[in-house]
Amino acid sequence: MSEQSQLVEYALRLGDDALVLAQRLGEWVARAPELEEDVAMANVALDLLGQARALLTYAGEVEGAGRDEDALAYWRDDRDFRNALLVEAPGGDFAVTTARQLVFAAYQYELYERLRSSADQTLAAIAGKAVKEVHYHRDHATQWVLRLGDGTEESHRRMRAGLDTVWPYVDELFDADDLTAALSAGTAPIAVDPAELRDPWQAYVGAVLAEAGLEPPDDVPARRGGRQGLHTEHLGHLLAELQHLHRSHPGATW
Amino acid sequence: MAGTDEQEAAFYAIVDSDGRIEPRDAMPEAYRKTLIRQMAQHAHSEIIGMQPEGNWISRAPSLRRKAILLAKVQDEAGHGLYLYAAAETLGVSRDHLLELLHTHQQKYSSIFNYPTLTWADVGAIGWLVDGAAITNQVPLTRCSYGPYARAMVRICKEESFHQRQGFEALLTLTRGSARQKAMAQDALDRWWYPSLAMFGPPDRESTHSDQSMRWGIKRFGNDELRQRFVDMTAPQADVLGLTIPDPDLRWNDERGHYDFTQPDFDELFRVISGDGPCNRQRMEHRVAAHTEGAWVREAAAAYAAKRAKRAEAAA
Ligand SMILES: [Fe+2]
Ligand SMILES: [Fe+2]
Numbered sequence: 001m002s003e004q005s006q007l008v009e010y011a012l013r014l015g016d017d018a019l020v021l022a023q024r025l026g027e028w029v030a031r032a033p034e035l036e037e038d039v040a041m042a043n044v045a046l047d048l049l050g051q052a053r054a055l056l057t058y059a060g061e062v063e064g065a066g067r068d069e070d071a072l073a074y075w076r077d078d079r080d081f082r083n084a085l086l087v088e089a090p091g092g093d094f095a096v097t098t099a100r101q102l103v104f105a106a107y108q109y110e111l112y113e114r115l116r117s118s119a120d121q122t123l124a125a126i127a128g129k130a131v132k133e134v135h136y137h138r139d140h141a142t143q144w145v146l147r148l149g150d151g152t153e154e155s156h157r158r159m160r161a162g163l164d165t166v167w168p169y170v171d172e173l174f175d176a177d178d179l180t181a182a183l184s185a186g187t188a189p190i191a192v193d194p195a196e197l198r199d200p201w202q203a204y205v206g207a208v209l210a211e212a213g214l215e216p217p218d219d220v221p222a223r224r225g226g227r228q229g230l231h232t233e234h235l236g237h238l239l240a241e242l243q244h245l246h247r248s249h250p251g252a253t254w
Numbered sequence: 255m256a257g258t259d260e261q262e263a264a265f266y267a268i269v270d271s272d273g274r275i276e277p278r279d280a281m282p283e284a285y286r287k288t289l290i291r292q293m294a295q296h297a298h299s300e301i302i303g304m305q306p307e308g309n310w311i312s313r314a315p316s317l318r319r320k321a322i323l324l325a326k327v328q329d330e331a332g333h334g335l336y337l338y339a340a341a342e343t344l345g346v347s348r349d350h351l352l353e354l355l356h357t358h359q360q361k362y363s364s365i366f367n368y369p370t371l372t373w374a375d376v377g378a379i380g381w382l383v384d385g386a387a388i389t390n391q392v393p394l395t396r397c398s399y400g401p402y403a404r405a406m407v408r409i410c411k412e413e414s415f416h417q418r419q420g421f422e423a424l425l426t427l428t429r430g431s432a433r434q435k436a437m438a439q440d441a442l443d444r445w446w447y448p449s450l451a452m453f454g455p456p457d458r459e460s461t462h463s464d465q466s467m468r469w470g471i472k473r474f475g476n477d478e479l480r481q482r483f484v485d486m487t488a489p490q491a492d493v494l495g496l497t498i499p500d501p502d503l504r505w506n507d508e509r510g511h512y513d514f515t516q517p518d519f520d521e522l523f524r525v526i527s528g529d530g531p532c533n534r535q536r537m538e539h540r541v542a543a544h545t546e547g548a549w550v551r552e553a554a555a556a557y558a559a560k561r562a563k564r565a566e567a568a569a
Contacts (some may be wrong), residue, residue, distance in 0.1 A: 029331075038304065040323050154549050
């Protein structure tokens with residue numbers, strides 16, 4: 001794979017994570033437990049959508065085949081999506097969503113924090129903007145993990161179940177492969193080695209869970225495959241909804 | 255108002271001089287009740303209004319439009335927050351007002367009981383529904399109740415932004431393919447009369463108008479505002495290249511206004527009383543979100559109480 005196509009692939013991984021999670025969070029709008037959370041969910045979804053647009057636009061530019069953000073979002077099939085499985089799982093109840101938000105925002109925070117010094121200036125700039133947004137996402141998720149973990153018996157039980165639901169998808173976030181190895185090698189790396197993020201992620205998430213009186217589930221068999229386009233059945237449905245209108249009017253401007 | 259003559263005189267002195275009544279001022283009990291009812295209905299409309307537009311977030315036809323729509327629906331949630339907070343200055347809680355909504359004791363704008371069937375409906379709502387809302391609400395920025403007036407200043411700014419975005423979304427459709435243009439026309443055909451009905455019944459049948467005028471809550475009659483909306487909107491339809499579904503709509507030089515056909519007020523009353531296409535769906539959705547979220551709100555309250563207790567023990 002040329003360095004150019006590696007960079008496209010890398011930008012798609014980051015961009016698809018953000019796009020698919022934005023789509024999931026959008027499902028909460030007008031459905032949240034309280035009005036403040038409708039606002040917060042929309043806010044996080046908007047930030048992620050903004051990141052996705054910047055990353056997909058960049059992927060298209062580097063690719064040089066004339067594909068813009070919409071061509072990449074609306075005209076790829078699920079086998080061509082590169083997001084981690086974590087973000088495509090259905091939102092479940094508020095505890096599942098909260099568990100996922102903590103896991104993902106803590107991961108994204110460590111990632112963007114380091115990607116700010118990428119040798120690729122566009123990725124560095126995108127990360128520099130995103131890290132501030134993600135800091136808020138992580139904080140928001142943290143507050144809710146504490147409230148739910150240390151709230152009522154029911155919320156504690158649900159929060160534990162939420163962690164059980166998302167935990168199988170944690171390991172994949174930190175998987176290194178040939179692509180990340182190639183892009184994160186050398187003295188001026190473009191990408192961040194995902195494996196490097198595991199320890200700081202663990203330290204943050206572990207501390208939050210401990211304060212909330214929760215424990216990370218152990219002995220959970222890991223699920224992976226998203227980075228290779230091997231998704232769960234959920235992604236096809238998510239994309240069917242996301243893409244249907246755009247695809248029904250090929251070539252139209254909106 | 256505990257009803258001394260001096261208090262009443264002081265209240266009317268403020269209202270008559272176009273001043274603002276603030277939460278701690280004495281006010282007639284009927285004034286307070288009217289305001290609570292109106293602000294609550296307004297807040298409820300903001301949050302129920304998130305549903306018909308939220309219906310298209312997942313399917314928005316471009317990422318840019320998805321972002322604009324998400325931001326708009328987020329604004330509407332924010333409007334709900336300001337308005338419930340403004341109502342709370344009169345001593346009613348948001349929880350209580352939501353309870354009244356959920357048990358059909360308070361209403362929301364009838365317009366949100368119509369379905370959003372195509373993407374063009376999102377544009378039509380921005381253009382027409384937010385447009386009608388602005389026409390109704392700009393005078394409320396001078397309402398005699400201070401917290402309500404101030405909330406409306408902020409809300410109106412955002413609503414006019416929504417209105418322009420809706421217009422622009424429709425303009426893109428009418429300049430697009432034949433199918434897109436047909437979609438836009440169909441949306442206008444369905445949303446025009448319900449939007450006119452947003453101004454309420456004709457003044458001669460309106461029950462609360464006179465008293466609200468006297469109190470400086472309402473500044474203009476329903477008919478005048480409806481006319482203002484038509485006068486503003488008809489030329490915009492021309493720019494869009496769309497036809498307003500009213501064969502009698504035409505400029506009247508003598509009056510200096512457009513003549514137009516009134517909406518079907520029987521339909522308005524049917525929809526207000528529960529018999530619109532989506533009344534049941536909107537309320538079921540709202541109540542389900544509230545019910546399913548109860549354990550979350552309880553957890554947040556329990557956690558806050560525990561923290562307060564710990565802080566107290568530590569002090
Ligand atoms: Fe609004
Ligand atoms: Fe609006």
